[in-house]
Structures are given as structure tokens and as C-alpha cells.
Amino acid sequence: MKTDRIFGVVVILVALAFIASAMNLPAGNIFDKLGPKAFPIIVGAGLAISAFFVAFRPDPEPGWPDIKTILALVLATVVLIAYAYTLKPLGFLLPTAIAAGVLSFQISPKPTTAVLTGIGLSVGLFVIFKYGLGLSLFALPRSLMG
Amino acid sequence: MDIFSNLALGFGIALSPFTLMLAVIGCFLGTIIGALPGLGPSNGVAILIPITFSMGLDATAALVLLTSVYYGAMYGGRISSILLNIPGDEPAMMTTLDGYPMAKNGRAGDALVISGVASFVGALLATIALALVAPYLARIAYKFGPAEYFALYALAFATLGGMASNNQAKSALAAFIGLAIALIGLDNNSGFTRFTGGNLHLADGVDFLVAIVGLFAVSEVFYFIETHGKDTAVGVKLGKVTIPWKDLWDTKWTMIRSSIVGFIAGILPGAGASLGSFMTYMMEKGIAGEKGGFGTGVPKGVAAPEAGNNAAAGGALVPMLTLGVPGSGTTAVLLAVLMTLNITPGPTLFRDRPDVIWGLIASLLIANFVLLLMNVPMVKIFVRILMVPPAVLLPGVTMISFVGIYSLSGSYFDLVLMIAFGVMGWAFRKMDIPTVPVILGILLGYQMENNLRHAMTLSGGEWTYLFSSPIAAVLWVAAVLGFVAPMFLRKVLKKPQMVED
CATH class of the missing domain: 1.10.287 (Helix Hairpins)
Known part of the structure; x- marks a missing residue:
């Protein structure tokens, strides 16, 4: 309504x-x-x-989530925006591991799974994108790689 | 016979080792995408588009890969419907009605084989029908001028709106939002920039791929954060898979009838595969009557919707290829593929680029046989993949979306825009506003305005010109009917509820 x-x-x-x-x-x-x-x-x-x-002629009120879930969604959005801006300057591996880990933890709050998902996705996707598909990605911050 | 020489041309392209390899990869990826709950044909193809283009494939190769994914996802959707009672994608919803009860009765393997064969029959017949029908429709499309195209776009919005939502006002709203977004940026005819608010990033307009990936893929991660993936039920066990010859033989007429009905449902603009599976299930339920036992786990109840939705997937390619008007979310995504490849769908495509069309059709025929092999003898591999938890899958999908869009445009602004579309997709889903009309609006807005302006210039500003030709008049009448009729039919066409545990 x-x-x-x-x-x-x-x-x-x-x-x-x-x-x-x-x-x-x-x-x-x-x-x-x-x-x-x-x-x-x-x-x-x-x-x-x-x-x-x-x-x-409004429909019945949608089932909006409680304030805790809303905050979780805001956090996810902030993490994604931060990810968008750090992807290039900080290289692929670190931001991807953090962003994927946070999202994984938010979907299912198991710390070990989240850490493993973050690291696994970051390394796995990097290998697929860089060597499998030949996209130009940098693993680490460019300043470190000279 | 034209069709044989055309098909020979197509197979010449499709049977090259590289194209064949792409078809097999596409089928494999597609089946996985379809099987995983949370990923369906539309968002699965959407996240793969940017990656495909970053790889620098040519038009035919990219199209073969992505349509194989599309067909594969239509096959794969049934796997989680049957084993988990969760449709892998929307068209597979009807398959849960009899598929899951069958699996609970210990016949999971039989249900998978029957539905796999039904998918094959539906998709094969539809692809053959596509090869027969499309060239004729393309010839009719030559008679289309700007007024007719404008009416056709209106029809697509009207029928899609009618089918996609429970609230006509909301689907109309969604379509207008899409059109408004399409208008942002430089106007090619006059050289003025419109609605950018002085933002230079917006001067190029909003890239439809950014919108599609945001609305279809990124929104999914928000949805899963909200629900914590609670929907993921523990499925039934799959024993040894054998081929139930008798059931296959008994369902032959069901499969053939459903393929025909599904194909026709697919051709209708705005209808697509979901309607195809719905109509065929209800039709077979009616034919079988009370004694048919639909809903308790009968082979016909699995065969009908699967033949129907796969045939509809083929049928939906007809208006997309011949007229450039997609009939569903997934074909809208495929239209985005064509537009990114700089291929304008429509009658001229059949004349100027027969290699693309017939290469595609031949690849689809081949893909079907590959999919039958993957989905019947090798089905156990895909069942393993279903065990991937959402906490791993959804972050992965999000990361792939980011890398795809980033490697395509290299702009932070596009990534942030994609996130914004993701949030919008989540909120719209909550509010029961369909997102497919938004996509369609963004995709067709430019063409729709151009055709309107062209028509008005031709007629010297006379508005009645839009309704003057018989084709245009028929299309307008159909558009009005397509928009109004569902308001009255809604009670009759109420979808049956899913089986509860």
C-alpha cells in the first residue's frame, strides 16, 4: 500500500x-x-x-525485510562499490578475495566457508580469466610490480 | 528446395572443429547454469556476454556459444526442479509439479531421462520449425515500414506487460522506465544530448549490457543475502539411471503435441518459454483427465512442460531473428548479443548474412544432440554440481559480472551503475514490478523513437499514418488486446501452486 x-x-x-x-x-x-x-x-x-x-490502486504492502537485513544489504552495496573502485588500483586478487568473502559470509554466516570462498574464487577466477580467456588483469597493485 | 542448400551452408560453418567445440562448451555451461537455482537462461547468458566479447570471438562464434548456453540452460532447469523441488529457472517451474513427486517415489532417474528426452524432442522439432518458418516471416517483414515497426514494438511491450506481471500498471511503468533510460545520452539525429544532467559519463547513454547484468545477475546476490539461501532444500537421492523405454513410448504423443503448442506459444511476442510450459502442462492435464493422476508424479506431467518450454525457446527465436523483437527476457538478452555484435536482426539479416542465420540454426541442431548426450547418460555429473552452496555460487556470479563489465568498458562509472541496477532489480522484485520490460525498453527505445520520427517525417506530421496500413492496424489491435485481455483472464489462468513437502 x-x-x-x-x-x-x-x-x-x-x-x-x-x-x-x-x-x-x-x-x-x-x-x-x-x-x-x-x-x-x-x-x-x-x-x-x-x-x-x-x-x-496500490498492491498489498511488500514484505520488506527487518532493519538488520536492510543494514546487511546496505553493507553489501558499500562493499560492491568499494570493490568497483579498488579493482584496478589494488589489483585483482586482494579486493576480489575480500569482496567475495564478505558476500559469502552475508549469505551464510560461516567464517571458514567465507574465507575459503574468498580465496578460492579470487585465485580460481584469476587463473580462468587471465590464462584461460586471456583478459588483461593484474594480480597485484601495479606499483608493486614495477 | 532452398532450405537444403541453406542448411548445407549452415552445416559447413557449424561443423568446423572450432565452432563445434564452442557448441559443446556452450551446452555444458548452459546445462550447469540452468541446473543451478539462482541462475537461469537470462542471467546466465547475461553474465557471459561481456566475457565473450572480451575474448574477441567473431559474430557467428559468439552467437553459437551463447545460444548453446541458452538451449543448454533450458535443458538444465529441469534437474533442480526434479531433485530439489526448486525450479532452476522460471520455465522449469511446471516441471516441479510432477517431477518432484516422481523423484520422491524413487523414480528420480526415470524423471530425469523422460524430461531429457522430452526436452530433446521439443527443441529439435522447434529448431526444424524455426528453419522452415523464419525465412517466410522474414519475407513478410519486408513489407514493414516505420509505422509498422513502431506498432510492432508497442505490441511487444503490451503483450510482455500483460504476461509478465499481476499488475498491468506496474509492467507499463517498467516499460516506460526502460524507454526513459534509453533516451539518456546523445540524440544521433539532432546532435543534442538529453537527460544527462551535465554528466559526461551519461553522454554515451546507458549501456544495455550494464543494465542487463545489474538487473539480472547482481540483484540476485541481494536476494540471496536477504533470504540467506534458505530456500535450498535437501534434495532426493538419485540412484542408478536406466532408460524407461516404456514410459518414453507412452509419452510420445504428449511430447509431440506439447512441442507444437510450445513452439506457437514461443512465437507470440511477450509469451516465451514460461507460457509454453504452462500451456502444455494444462493441456495434457485436461486430456488425461482425472484418471491421469497429474500432480502425483506421472511421466506425462514431466514430459509435457519440458517439451513445451524447450519448443517455446526455439519458437521465441523466430520473432527475435526475423523482426528484431524479443518475446521474453532471455531472447531480449540474445537481442543484446546481436546488437553488441553490430548485427541488426530483421529481414535483411536473412539476405545479407545467411552465414550467421544458417550457421546458427545448424549449430542449434547439433547442440541438441550434444545436449541429449549430456543430459541423459551424463546427467550424474550435473547432479554433483547442484551441491554448490549459494554462499559460493552467488559471490562467484557477482565477481564474474564485475570482471565482465570492467573488461568491456574499463569504467568505474559503469560498475557503479551496474550496482545501482542491481539494487533497483532487488527493490522491483520486492514490489512486484517486472524487470524484463525495463530491459526491453532500454534495448528497443532507440529503434522505437527512430521509427516514430521517420514515420512522422514521411507523413509530414500526420498522426493517423501510424494506423493507416492494414498490418499496422492489426498490430495495434493485437497490442490493445494483449494488454487488456490478461486483466480478465487472470482468474482463469491462475498458476497452480508448487507441491509442498
Whole structure:
């Protein structure tokens, strides 16, 4: 109920901003009758109309997880973003082992499995990607490798 | 006969040792992907696309590899349905209804063999039908102008929306979100950048591969963190596998009927393999009647949905190859493959690149025989792989997604965008908003706008031009029906619940 109403209203606002932004684009000419603005306005209007129906006739409230699980999901997202930014400067092995280990621990809280999964995936995938598929990956930080 | 010379051309390509090797690898990977709960044909193919392109395969080779994975995943889905009562992928859901009871009765091996053979019959007949039907449809597609294509895209969104969700407004919303995302970036016709908010990374637009991998693969890890992989039941034991000749003979008509119905369901835009297996199961249940014992573990209940979903998988390739309109999540992913390879699906593909089309069809025929071998005599290998726990599998899938996207684009921004799509995929799943229309919108948005603008320029701005030709009019009527009809049919078409332990 509440989720759908809030989501619907947010999407309507985004759709209005989308349409407003499209209005600033130039109109069409003889070679391109509609120009770059017409289709975005149609899409924006469709977005607003369908969002209106979602807000107006909401489904039963989805089963959102408790606060502990939400925090676990936020942590997972942060770990993934950190992984994205460290993949290149720190090399493949270390960030992959940490990220895979953390995710594994979050799915099933067994420390030994998580550590082994982290190390196993990191080394195993590196060998497959680097030597099996020939992708260019660096195992360690480049500053260490000269 | 054209078809024989075409097939000869195709087999000439498909029988080269390298292509053959790719087909075998694809089948093997595909069966694993299908069998593992949490990985299905759409996200399995999705995470493999970036890796495949980083390897620098040519168009035919990449296509053979990825469609073999697709076919393989359709076969593999049944393994966990039967042994664990967890569908390995969505189309395999109907297989749990009779497959799992059969396995509990100590006939797990028989169920695997019957479903494997049914998959083979369905996929083989569908591939033959694809070879026969597709060239004709491609010829009709020559009559399509911009107005017809615009109507066709509308039809694809309407029917997909009708089938994909329980709430029409939500699937329409999802489609419009996809279209809106597709509009971000440089407009090729006018040279203006749109909706980037001044962000230079967005000027190139949102890469559909980033969206697909995020929505289909990364979202899965969030889902498993939330549930802690609790769904993973302890399965039944598999004894010695023998071939139940009598059951196979008794189910022959079921397999053939289901293949035909499944193929037709697959051709319909927006329907795809899930509908194929659903329709065939219900049809066979109706034919067998009360005495048929459907739901208690009968061979026909395993054969029907498996023949149906594999035939539908072949059928779904018809609109994708001839018109460039995918009918399901997985064919949308395959369309993304073609677009990344710079191949425009459609009638011109049949004329200009017969090597791609017929090489693909011939490879699929070969892949089927490989899959039959893998899935019947060698099925025990794949059963072992099912034991991989989610705590190892899902981190692995995530890491593969990261490396794939990273080696393809080399940009941090794309990786973060992929994570954002992952979070979005998780939230949408919670809110019962389907993600397949989002993907379809991102994939087709550019073409849809182009065709609309082209049509309006041709007609001098007359809107009625969009509905003026008979083909376009029929497509619009079908689109409206496809969107509205499920609202009334929903009660009738209610899916049967899974068997509880």
C-alpha cells in the first residue's frame, strides 16, 4: 500500500521533471518532423500515467525485510562499490578475495566457508580469466610490480 | 528446395572443429547454469556476454556459444526442479509439479531421462520449425515500414506487460522506465544530448549490457543475502539411471503435441518459454483427465512442460531473428548479443548474412544432440554440481559480472551503475514490478523513437499514418488486446501452486 503510493508519487515527480527537461529541447524541422523532444514527452506522459495508477490502486504492502537485513544489504552495496573502485588500483586478487568473502559470509554466516570462498574464487577466477580467456588483469597493485 | 542448400551452408560453418567445440562448451555451461537455482537462461547468458566479447570471438562464434548456453540452460532447469523441488529457472517451474513427486517415489532417474528426452524432442522439432518458418516471416517483414515497426514494438511491450506481471500498471511503468533510460545520452539525429544532467559519463547513454547484468545477475546476490539461501532444500537421492523405454513410448504423443503448442506459444511476442510450459502442462492435464493422476508424479506431467518450454525457446527465436523483437527476457538478452555484435536482426539479416542465420540454426541442431548426450547418460555429473552452496555460487556470479563489465568498458562509472541496477532489480522484485520490460525498453527505445520520427517525417506530421496500413492496424489491435485481455483472464489462468513437502 504505502510503498506503492510513495513510489508512484516519486515517479510522477520524476516524470514531470523529465517532461520539463524535454520541453527545452528544440522542435523538429522539415527533415525531422518530430525532433528530439516529442518522443521523450510521450514517454514522460506514459510514465506519469502508469505511476498514477500504481499510486491510485496500490498492491498489498511488500514484505520488506527487518532493519538488520536492510543494514546487511546496505553493507553489501558499500562493499560492491568499494570493490568497483579498488579493482584496478589494488589489483585483482586482494579486493576480489575480500569482496567475495564478505558476500559469502552475508549469505551464510560461516567464517571458514567465507574465507575459503574468498580465496578460492579470487585465485580460481584469476587463473580462468587471465590464462584461460586471456583478459588483461593484474594480480597485484601495479606499483608493486614495477 | 532452398532450405537444403541453406542448411548445407549452415552445416559447413557449424561443423568446423572450432565452432563445434564452442557448441559443446556452450551446452555444458548452459546445462550447469540452468541446473543451478539462482541462475537461469537470462542471467546466465547475461553474465557471459561481456566475457565473450572480451575474448574477441567473431559474430557467428559468439552467437553459437551463447545460444548453446541458452538451449543448454533450458535443458538444465529441469534437474533442480526434479531433485530439489526448486525450479532452476522460471520455465522449469511446471516441471516441479510432477517431477518432484516422481523423484520422491524413487523414480528420480526415470524423471530425469523422460524430461531429457522430452526436452530433446521439443527443441529439435522447434529448431526444424524455426528453419522452415523464419525465412517466410522474414519475407513478410519486408513489407514493414516505420509505422509498422513502431506498432510492432508497442505490441511487444503490451503483450510482455500483460504476461509478465499481476499488475498491468506496474509492467507499463517498467516499460516506460526502460524507454526513459534509453533516451539518456546523445540524440544521433539532432546532435543534442538529453537527460544527462551535465554528466559526461551519461553522454554515451546507458549501456544495455550494464543494465542487463545489474538487473539480472547482481540483484540476485541481494536476494540471496536477504533470504540467506534458505530456500535450498535437501534434495532426493538419485540412484542408478536406466532408460524407461516404456514410459518414453507412452509419452510420445504428449511430447509431440506439447512441442507444437510450445513452439506457437514461443512465437507470440511477450509469451516465451514460461507460457509454453504452462500451456502444455494444462493441456495434457485436461486430456488425461482425472484418471491421469497429474500432480502425483506421472511421466506425462514431466514430459509435457519440458517439451513445451524447450519448443517455446526455439519458437521465441523466430520473432527475435526475423523482426528484431524479443518475446521474453532471455531472447531480449540474445537481442543484446546481436546488437553488441553490430548485427541488426530483421529481414535483411536473412539476405545479407545467411552465414550467421544458417550457421546458427545448424549449430542449434547439433547442440541438441550434444545436449541429449549430456543430459541423459551424463546427467550424474550435473547432479554433483547442484551441491554448490549459494554462499559460493552467488559471490562467484557477482565477481564474474564485475570482471565482465570492467573488461568491456574499463569504467568505474559503469560498475557503479551496474550496482545501482542491481539494487533497483532487488527493490522491483520486492514490489512486484517486472524487470524484463525495463530491459526491453532500454534495448528497443532507440529503434522505437527512430521509427516514430521517420514515420512522422514521411507523413509530414500526420498522426493517423501510424494506423493507416492494414498490418499496422492489426498490430495495434493485437497490442490493445494483449494488454487488456490478461486483466480478465487472470482468474482463469491462475498458476497452480508448487507441491509442498
